[in-house]
Amino acid sequence: MGETVKKERHTKHVYRVLIILGLMTIVVFAVRYVLIPEGWGEYGNFRTGAVADMLEIEPVHGRWDGCKKCHPDQWEAVRTADHATLSCESCHEPLSFHVENGRRKTPMPTDRSYKLCARCHRRIQGRPEGFPQVKIDDHLEEMGGEFGPEVCLDCHASHAPLEGLR
Ligand code: HEC
Ligand code: HEC
Numbered sequence: 001m002g003e004t005v006k007k008e009r010h011t012k013h014v015y016r017v018l019i020i021l022g023l024m025t026i027v028v029f030a031v032r033y034v035l036i037p038e039g040w041g042e043y044g045n046f047r048t049g050a051v052a053d054m055l056e057i058e059p060v061h062g063r064w065d066g067c068k069k070c071h072p073d074q075w076e077a078v079r080t081a082d083h084a085t086l087s088c089e090s091c092h093e094p095l096s097f098h099v100e101n102g103r104r105k106t107p108m109p110t111d112r113s114y115k116l117c118a119r120c121h122r123r124i125q126g127r128p129e130g131f132p133q134v135k136i137d138d139h140l141e142e143m144g145g146e147f148g149p150e151v152c153l154d155c156h157a158s159h160a161p162l163e164g165l166r
């Protein structure tokens with residue numbers, strides 16, 4: 001008698017394990033079904049629609065000459081002077097904030113503060129030796145400038161900083 005009871009108990013364990021494994025398998029497939037996006041694995045380990053989705057995102061920045069069409073004078077001034085290698089967007093905001101469908105949508109805020117210039121020209125240990133950089137206090141003292149938030153523009157034109165020093 002005792003032996004039969006033991007046998008029953010063992011098969012119960014096996015059934016429980018099988019049921020749990022079965023449930024786990026169902027959960028795994030259900031989660032996969034919900035989480036894996038359409039097109040995944042069609043051609044490999046990526047989602048087929050991803051490329052089309054990326055193409056639809058509007059670029060934030062313009063091309064290198066994205067401002068030229070509407071601001072030819074500023075373009076000319078920058079390209080023929082010491083800031084020729086800079087993109088307009090390294091000092092101004094990205095094109096897409098300012099222009100939509102080829103027309104101006106919002107004004108372009110202009111940072112006139114000394115911090116704009118200091119970002120690239122403040123003397124810092126790590127900058128390459130040959131790059132033009134100044135210790136701001138010393139520079140102002142030497143040139144006879146009075147510190148204020150827009151002090152650099154008192155003497156330098158932003159687009160052509162060594163031309164027509166004021
Ligand atoms: C080194 C930073 C810097 C770069 C690079 C730069 N700008 Fe400017 N820009 C300024 C600052 C600062 C002003 C505000 C000048 C002022 O008020 O005296 C300004 C003013 C302007 C203005 C207002 C009108 C004017 O001439 O003052 C326009 C338009 C403009 N920039 C367009 C451009 C375009 C287009 C480019 C690229 C070809 C460009 N900027 C590159 C810093 C820059
Ligand atoms: C589709 C034409 C167009 C393009 C492209 C364009 N702008 Fe403008 N922008 C304008 C117009 C229009 C004005 C207002 C009239 C003016 O000041 O000449 C203006 C004004 C400005 C001003 C003066 C501040 C203001 O908003 O009134 C700045 C600075 C400026 N733009 C910078 C830029 C920069 C930098 C780019 C490239 C990233 C750029 N713009 C690209 C049309 C354009």
Ligand code: HEC
Pocket residue numbers: 082083085086090091116117118119120121130131132152153156157158161162
């Ligand atoms: C995004 C970085 C950047 C910003 C912001 C910037 N500049 Fe420049 N500046 C440069 C680069 C790059 C050069 C060219 C350096 C070279 O020729 O080796 C340059 C050159 C110059 C020069 C000529 C130095 C020389 O001896 O040839 C002056 C002066 C100058 N900038 C002043 C300014 C002023 C003033 C401002 C703020 C209105 C400013 N810069 C903002 C990057 C910047």
Ligand code: HEC
Pocket residue numbers: 114117118121122132133134136139140143144145146151152153154155156165166
């Ligand atoms: C009172 C006028 C004046 C003011 C204000 C001024 N500068 Fe200058 N800066 C000059 C003059 C003049 C030169 C040219 C010096 C030379 O050729 O030796 C110059 C040269 C420079 C140079 C080139 C240095 C080099 O070694 O090639 C940089 C960079 C510069 N200034 C950045 C700035 C910055 C950033 C500010 C704002 C914090 C500023 N300047 C404010 C007059 C001024």
